[in-house]
Amino acid sequence: MIEHRRTPRTRRLRSRLTIALVVGVLSTVVAAGALAQVGKSGLIGKLEGPEVVTDPAKQPKTFKEAPQLAELVKAGKLPPVAERIGQDPLVIKPLQSIGKYGGTWRAGFTGPADYWNGFRCCSGPDHLMFWDYTGDKALPNLAKGLEMQDGGRAWLVHLRRGMKWSDGKPFTADDFVFWFEDIYKNKDLIPTPSAAMAINGKQGTIEKVDTLTVRFKFPEPYFMLPDMLAGSTDLAGQWNGYKAMGGFAPAHYLKQFHPKYAGEAELDKKVKEAKFDSWVRMFLAKNDWALNPDLPVLSPWKTVTPNNTPTWTLERNPYSVFVDTAGNQLPYIDKVVMTLAENLEVLNLRAIAGEYDYASRHVDLGKLPVFLENQKKGNYKVYLDPGDYCDLIIKFNLNYDADPEIAKWFNTADFRRALSLGIDRDQINETFWLGTGTPGSVVPVDSNKYNPGPQYRKLWATLDPKKANEMLDKIGLAKKDAEGYRLRADGKGRLRIEIMTLGGQFVQYTQISEMIREQWKKIGIDLQVKEVERSLALQRTAANEQQLAAWNNDGSEHLFTFPQHVFPFELAAVATSGPLYVKWFHSAGAQGKEPEPRMKELMEKWKKAFGVPEKERIQLGKDVWRIAAEEVYIIGVVGQGPAAMGVRVVKNNMGNIPSRMYNSPDGKTPGISRPATFYYK
């Protein structure tokens, strides 16, 4: 009997050890080989990218277009290029040279759920404002300019003269009013108003000034608005259409699907014919950039076969407002064809085989050596784009309450700090990042404007088992069992904590957690690694059942547009550091649980930053990160590496490719490098 009971546990343990060991040894050997071949510096280039020309004096006076479009113009099927572009084109200075028209960009995607794949490359980005290539400054994009009024309480958006939707209809202030009055304020489409349209919880409005001017009005100063229009927020343009947000929408097209404009009987008939359950579902599908080829768009390419078919195809938008400095209408590349890959291994193998022209999403860092080995054969080059954020973080669920003992320790700062000191980040970096990452705390890269100072990178984020042990002894966890693990203070045996991980992600959360499990043995902490499926992870988070969770904090380098991995901001995250705090934060204290003082301070500073000028905001941002690093609500492990979509495989004949680009969700990488300027040499 005893034998029977012991076997499974030993076996499980052994297999775990074996996995950790095999992964560790293999990756290290492979890493050594790969890096000996090229060297880290050879793979990470200089941050560079195209620039938007805002000076009217430098704008091209005459325009050229792709040969196919010129033919259509000749045949009388299309107005001349200058008419299509309008008087104020969006001029982009290509990175290296003026390109040539033609070619098809081949890539892979994994199905309708992978729609950011296409948005990131090909939507333009179609934001009113967008970041410069360093990801630092929000610059005018589809909007010709923003003008602040009334001390930040109102913002005028100036539109480009003569700019048109992809079907040739003008893009005007009416498209904003339609979005605000008929979409945003429609309770069926948007039951919960967006925080992006509000300041300090008070909702703003949008009104038409004249055909080409729109006013965003708020009850209090909203200095952050330009950034909100540039980042991946609810106001960031058409990619949000599938959930009815965006800030604007093609009124002339969508009215036929809206009950206010289409007759009830007529609309019902349409819904039935298209087999939808309701007009809301149909409206959202019709307003989806990736799904509906008929939807007028403002992006350089537009969907021609939707992303719910085996091939997602995009074609140039003849009315694209994007031009290069020589007056050539962008994009240069005719077509983007993304083929469905049923699994990531096939996608990676296709990339290795040179069947894609440009791939970075889903390209696996662990396969870097194989990618390097086949560079010549596949006629491509490998680039690494490290992010400015942490590729692996461990979130404590500060509101965990199923086990009061564990809840107590999670809310003890020294417990969290000690655990952080027990991680050997260098070993993890060498093994899983092939040495390309930077070990440290949760704070973003040193050059980030919200970085609180270089000393915070290492704060509670170095390997110091001695100090960690002392701290754990001191807070009341001194007693250990025969195997050296710490005992619970309530006398109920060993202190076991659990980490929730997800498999099949950009970062190998489970395997890295197994390594941390081995490292924490040295400080007497028994960590259980539980890999779960994605929706189960979400379910457990929502039910407040998870203890620790491994994830990354990509996007947090844009602290104010992407805060969900900095403090408990979002309930629906795969992991949150406190679901009750989230509720408290969003209900302004009416629901949930009031956070402890330091967390409350952090939240208040974050919230305050939206209504103050930039200089003050930067200071608030630094304060937020300072508190986050001091309190270790979230452990930073290794960051600033290329693990999250930062391994890029690009054909040698593609031009205007940056040797390193800004890698972030807010930058919609590679969107930040303006793929409309990529071309085939």
Add this chain to the structure above:
Amino acid sequence: MLAYIGRRAILAIFTVWAISMLAFAIIQLPPGDYVTSYIAQMAAMGSVVTDEEAQNLRIQYGLGQPIYVQYLKWMKLVVQGNFGMSMEWRRPVTEVIGDRLWLTVVVSLAALFLTWVLALPIGIYSAVRQYSVGDYVATFIGFIGLAVPNFLLALVILYFGFILFNANVGGLFTPELQDAPWSQAKVWDLLKHLPVPALILGLAGTAQQIRIMRANLLDELRKPYVVTARSKGLPERTVILKYPVRVALNPFASTIGYTLPYIVSGSIIVSIVLGLPTVGPLLLKALIAQDMFLAGTIVLLLGLMTVIGTLASDILLVWIDPRIRIEDT
């Protein structure tokens, strides 16, 4: 005979109905629903979905209602030949499955054909020449085929295909023809891509069938009627093929019931590895995303295939082995 088939057919209808309920219930078992997995996707892309929005989505998708209401609603659609809207693909389920169903049938029939074409003669040979060199070789290869998981084989073949022949990786079509309408060129393209997946899928089955054929035939060969036939001077070919082989085919016929659903489900992992646009990967994704109507329809389809397969094998058995007919009528 007709009464027998009629009785069977009526039972089959009830079975399918029971399966539909079971299928729907099974899909509801895992925690969460489509909205949960949708939110997870949103979160992965950096979008924030609030509690209220999630509730609204549930109402939009009809997920808030009790399970039997959802089932009845779905059944109402199914009876009309409309299997609902796939939540993830945002297209009618019939459209999503559409072409994939035929490709699945093509791939699996090719595998089945290959299995039988290889297994029957080898099995007969192995039985007739028991313990010969040929028997040992066939047995050896057969066991290897049985022992190697076919997804592994698929990975190995993919890798060598790429390394040695620079072959197109995965899929059933070259990218240029993927979306092209059906034409001679496209059919030819499909035929060129077919042998590898068919072989991989068929290999394990082949080994199994060789062993079954061999064992059954050996049993039969020792029976007195064979000895009698031979002693009467019947040519060896006729002695073996006319009677013992026919009897030994019995298990082949009776496994059709399982072979038909295997056509869809057995190829899931291999299809995923090889990137084949068949129903298998679709089912897996639908289950992960909790895309109810899509998953439900595929499971229902599998059930239907099992029922049809069983019916077919029953009829086939009666035809092959007259002894069964005597017992039943």
